[in-house]
Amino acid sequence: GAVVSQHPSRVICKSGTSVKIECRSLDFQATTMFWYRQFPKKSLMLMATSNEGSKATYEQGVEKDKFLINHASLTLSTLTVTSAHPEDSSFYICSARIGTEAFFGQGTRLTVV
Amino acid sequence: RKEVEQDPGPFNVPEGATVAFNCTYSNSASQSFFWYRQDCRKEPKLLMSVYSSGNEDGRFTAQLNRASQYISLLIRDSKLSDSATYLCAVIRSNQAGTALIFGKGTTLSVSS
Numbered sequence: 306g307a308v309v310s311q312h313p314s315r316v317i318c319k320s321g322t323s324v325k326i327e328c329r330s331l332d333f334q335a336t337t338m339f340w341y342r343q344f345p346k347k348s349l350m351l352m353a354t355s356n357e358g359s360k361a362t363y364e365q366g367v368e369k370d371k372f373l374i375n376h377a378s379l380t381l382s383t384l385t386v387t388s389a390h391p392e393d394s395s396f397y398i399c400s401a402r403i404g405t406e407a408f409f410g411q412g413t414r415l416t417v418v
Numbered sequence: 419r420k421e422v423e424q425d426p427g428p429f430n431v432p433e434g435a436t437v438a439f440n441c442t443y444s445n446s447a448s449q450s451f452f453w454y455r456q457d458c459r460k461e462p463k464l465l466m467s468v469y470s471s472g473n474e475d476g477r478f479t480a481q482l483n484r485a486s487q488y489i490s491l492l493i494r495d496s497k498l499s500d501s502a503t504y505l506c507a508v509i510r511s512n513q514a515g516t517a518l519i520f521g522k523g524t525t526l527s528v529s530s
Contacts, residue, residue: 337515346426348505349456349462349520354515362514396459400518405509406464407452407464409463410461412459412460
C-alpha cells in the first residue's frame with residue numbers, strides 16, 4: 306500500500322532554534338498533504354493543509370509565521386517550527402490521502418529544552 | 419461546538435467484554451466517516467470506514483446514524499491487544515478543500 310515517510314522520528318532542540326520536519330510520499334504523488342499536532346492525551350489537531358506549488362492553508366489559531374510549510378514537489382512537504390519554545394514540544398504527524406483513504410507518516414516527537 | 423466529539427474514557431473492561439464507543443459530528447453535510455486506532459506514540463491506523471448501512475469486520479462493527487449525527491464502534495469479545503486509543507474521524511469539506519478531522523479519541527484498556 307501507499308507509504309508516507311516522515312523524518313526525523315524524534316528531535317530535541319534548544320529553545321529559540323528552528324526544526325525542520327520532512328514528509329514524503331514514497332510511491333504516489335500527493336498534491337495535498339496535511340500536518341497535525343498531538344499533545345499528550347489530546348486529539349490529533351489539524352494544523353494546516355499543504356498544497357503543492359501554492360501557499361498552505363492554516364487552521365484557525367495556528368501561526369503561519371511560526372509553522373512554515375513548504376510543498377515544493379509532489380512527494381515532499383516540510384514543516385519548519387521556527388524559534389521553537391518548550392510549549393511547542395509535541396507529536397507532529399503528516400498525512401496524505403488517496404481518495405478518502407489517509408496515509409500517515411510515523412510522526413515526529415519534538416522536545417524543546 | 420467542536421467538529422467531532424468523543425468521550426475520552428478511559429474504558430476499562432475485562433477480556434471478552436463487549437464495549438461501544440460513540441462519536442458525534444457537527445456538520446450534517448459530512449459524507450465520509452472512519453474509525454482509527456492509535457497506539458501510544460504511534461501514528462493512527464485505519465480500523466474501518468463507516469458506511470450508511472453499517473459494516474462489520476470480524477469483532478468490530480461500525481454504524482452511522484445520520485439523523486442524530488453520530489457514529490459508533492462496537493467491539494465484541496475484547497482482547498488484550500485491543501487496548502489502544504480509538505479515534506473517530508470525519509472528512510470536512512469547505513472552501514479550503516477537504517481534510518480529515520479527528521475526535522479526541524477514546525482510550526480502551528482491556529485487562530485479563
